[in-house]
Amino acid sequence: MVRVTTTDRRGALRTGAGLVAGSALAAACSAPGPAAAPAAPPGTPGSTDPPQPGDPSGSTAPSADTPAPLAPRAYPGRPAQLTHGPRDRPRVALTFHGQGDPALARALLTEAEKRGARLTVLAVGGWLDQHPEMARRILDGGHDLGNHTQRHLAVNAMPEAAARAEIADCAARLHRLTGSIGTWFRPSRAPRASPLVARLARAAGYPHVLSYDVDSLDFTSPGAAAVTRNVLSAIRNGSVVSMHFGYPGTVAALPAVLDELDRRGLRAVTTTELLS
Numbered sequence: 001m002v003r004v005t006t007t008d009r010r011g012a013l014r015t016g017a018g019l020v021a022g023s024a025l026a027a028a029c030s031a032p033g034p035a036a037a038p039a040a041p042p043g044t045p046g047s048t049d050p051p052q053p054g055d056p057s058g059s060t061a062p063s064a065d066t067p068a069p070l071a072p073r074a075y076p077g078r079p080a081q082l083t084h085g086p087r088d089r090p091r092v093a094l095t096f097h098g099q100g101d102p103a104l105a106r107a108l109l110t111e112a113e114k115r116g117a118r119l120t121v122l123a124v125g126g127w128l129d130q131h132p133e134m135a136r137r138i139l140d141g142g143h144d145l146g147n148h149t150q151r152h153l154a155v156n157a158m159p160e161a162a163a164r165a166e167i168a169d170c171a172a173r174l175h176r177l178t179g180s181i182g183t184w185f186r187p188s189r190a191p192r193a194s195p196l197v198a199r200l201a202r203a204a205g206y207p208h209v210l211s212y213d214v215d216s217l218d219f220t221s222p223g224a225a226a227v228t229r230n231v232l233s234a235i236r237n238g239s240v241v242s243m244h245f246g247y248p249g250t251v252a253a254l255p256a257v258l259d260e261l262d263r264r265g266l267r268a269v270t271t272t273e274l275l276s
């Protein structure tokens with residue numbers, strides 16, 4: 001079933017017309033990327049590199065002026081899979097698939113920071129391997145950083161050991177680079193985690209899976225105006241919006257999105273702040 005927001009009066013079937021997360025057409029976070037390798041076969045060993053407290057290998061010592069990374073938290077009374085925050089406060093979370101050209105990512109972060117917005121970045125582990133400096137860049141801007149699996153494969157469809165490794169390997173990268181496994185886990189290539197993946201994420205240290213309730217569909221490259229429209233037609237108090245690094249249209253859309261949020265009195269905060 002495809003739900004189209006009633007506020008979209010421009011034609012319900014237009015591509016990207018305010019589709020709400022969870023619809024069959026909203027192929028969530030299915031950005032193509034280098035992670036096109038087939039899933040590891042059953043029997044593939046799990047992570048050989050779990051996060052070890054105090055493991056110095058590759059550690060980047062936090063500088064004095066770097067905010068301490070936050071650890072995942074449990075939010076009692078909130079569902080295991082969070083699709084949104086409180087509806088009674090004028091705050092929203094813009095959450096990003098963390099992969100792609102780092103220059104685009106930096107441009108987007110800088111634009112957000114200029115306007116006082118804070119984002120949530122769910123980083124793909126392989127991307128952090130290629131661009132380890134981005135972990136610090138994100139945290140130094142006051143943004144949330146989380147785990148979006150190691151290779152961005154269809155994690156819900158993987159055998160247990162392989163899915164566990166996808167989560168653990170990205171957690172290990174985050175821990176090595178920042179001292180924390182990151183505040184959130186979001187499954188790759190699906191808006192929601194399967195019960196198995198949610199259980200594996202919990203076991204890896206993430207009490208909640210971060211889903212979302214608004215899909216910008218920016219990964220379909222519909223143009224900046226459509227990205228802006230998709231977000232603004234569906235966003236409301238407490239919304240968690242799915243967006244992606246790596247797309248010029250997303251960078252181009254951000255100023256208009258943030259201007260309109262400002263006009264509506266909606267503050268773009270980290271997911272941690274949204275839930276606090």
Ligand SMILES: [Zn+2]
Pocket residue numbers: 028029030031097098148152188189
């Ligand atoms: Zn993704």
